[in-house]
Amino acid sequence: MNLNTLYTKALNKEPLSADEGAFLYRNAPPAELFETAQKLRYSHVPGKRVSWQIDRNINYTNVCISGCLFCNFHCTVSQKEKSYTTSTEEYKVKIAELRALGGDQILLQGGLHPNYDITFYENLFTELKSIDPEIKLNALGPPEVAHIARISRISIEETLERLVKAGLTTLPGAGAEILSDRIRKIISPAKPNTAKWCEVMRAAHKMGLSTTATMVYGHIETIEERMEHLVTIREIQADRPAGAPGFRAFISWPMQMEGTKLAEICAKRDITPVEHLKMIAISRIMLTNIPHIQASWLTVGETIGQMALHCGADDMGSIMIEENVVSSAGASFRMGSEEMQRRIHEAGFEPWLRGQDYSPR
Numbered sequence: 001m002n003l004n005t006l007y008t009k010a011l012n013k014e015p016l017s018a019d020e021g022a023f024l025y026r027n028a029p030p031a032e033l034f035e036t037a038q039k040l041r042y043s044h045v046p047g048k049r050v051s052w053q054i055d056r057n058i059n060y061t062n063v064c065i066s067g068c069l070f071c072n073f074h075c076t077v078s079q080k081e082k083s084y085t086t087s088t089e090e091y092k093v094k095i096a097e098l099r100a101l102g103g104d105q106i107l108l109q110g111g112l113h114p115n116y117d118i119t120f121y122e123n124l125f126t127e128l129k130s131i132d133p134e135i136k137l138n139a140l141g142p143p144e145v146a147h148i149a150r151i152s153r154i155s156i157e158e159t160l161e162r163l164v165k166a167g168l169t170t171l172p173g174a175g176a177e178i179l180s181d182r183i184r185k186i187i188s189p190a191k192p193n194t195a196k197w198c199e200v201m202r203a204a205h206k207m208g209l210s211t212t213a214t215m216v217y218g219h220i221e222t223i224e225e226r227m228e229h230l231v232t233i234r235e236i237q238a239d240r241p242a243g244a245p246g247f248r249a250f251i252s253w254p255m256q257m258e259g260t261k262l263a264e265i266c267a268k269r270d271i272t273p274v275e276h277l278k279m280i281a282i283s284r285i286m287l288t289n290i291p292h293i294q295a296s297w298l299t300v301g302e303t304i305g306q307m308a309l310h311c312g313a314d315d316m317g318s319i320m321i322e323e324n325v326v327s328s329a330g331a332s333f334r335m336g337s338e339e340m341q342r343r344i345h346e347a348g349f350e351p352w353l354r355g356q357d358y359s360p361r
């Protein structure tokens with residue numbers, strides 16, 4: 001393999017194989033990798049526009065049967081002193097706070113509750129829409145959808161259709177971590193497997209739902225497995241029906257494992273800023289058919305987020321009003337609307353407020 005040949009292939013938006021991606025990741029001088037990714041960024045999103053959004057993360061419950069080793073957020077039904085299900089009154093307060101900040105979208109996520117079937121989520125979405133009919137629900141993720149389908153004894157398709165009918169607007173690409181069953185068997189053995197994650201996303205794309213894709217790296221995976229993950233995402237995107245939005249964006253971040261069971265079995269891997277920026281760049285290069293790459297500032301900090309805008313990223317994601325999952329495992333960054341826009345300007349770009357589906361606000 002030859003670096004120049006791979007740069008040319010990448011700039012022509014020819015899909016690179018996992019081996020080619022791993023070769024580039026390991027051998028390309030970072031400056032060349034960043035430059036190649038940034039050229040591709042401008043070909044996907046011309047001009048200096050950098051998108052951002054205002055949404056609010058709300059967790060509907062922390063009860064979960066999955067027991068992922070990297071998760072300090074979840075608990076079991078029997079842990080009465082720790083477990084919760086968010087109440088109507090709490091939703092009303094949180095939605096009012098979101099509205100006061102100019103946002104109209106909720107990122108609604110939580111655990112795989114053993115007793116909450118499709119009816120619970122239909123009622124929840126209907127209730128949220130009755131509190132605020134204009135609120136947009138970017139909710140659940142493939143593991144939750146697969147879990148709800150399983151305990152409700154209905155198909156993935158029916159689950160998604162009923163959730164959309166109840167108010168689901170877009171489907172986040174949560175719970176992917178690394179799409180490899182070797183890894184999932186170790187870090188999240190009770191979570192729906194790789195095939196299920198992909199099946200839910202393919203079904204969502206067939207229905208025309210706008211989704212995102214994610215990756216959590218920096219734990220027990222190899223570089224090759226990261227690249228195979230990217231190829232899987234690209235192939236799902238390529239198979240979406242003509243005109244379907246599919247994955248609107250890709251978001252990757254380093255695993256936060258402070259105080260988790262994963263930290264006990266996995267030597268802590270300090271992801272350097274350069275490694276994160278290389279992941280941003282290689283994602284832009286590998287994902288030839290996904291328009292937006294997020295800078296993922298929440299776990300790496302605002303400054304590295306700004307640098308990512310020069311390494312292939314074109315989106316800063318949301319300001320952070322509330323987050324309980326990665327913050328319970330070590331992430332501690334926060335950013336408001338003014339700071340977000342200031343940071344984008346400071347990095348040399350124009351802030352552009354967007355909706356979850358990347359439409360203008």
Ligand code: SF4
Pocket residue numbers: 064065066067068071072073074110111112143188191
């Ligand atoms: S990461 Fe999600 S699925 Fe895994 S244990 Fe935590 S809440 Fe459950």
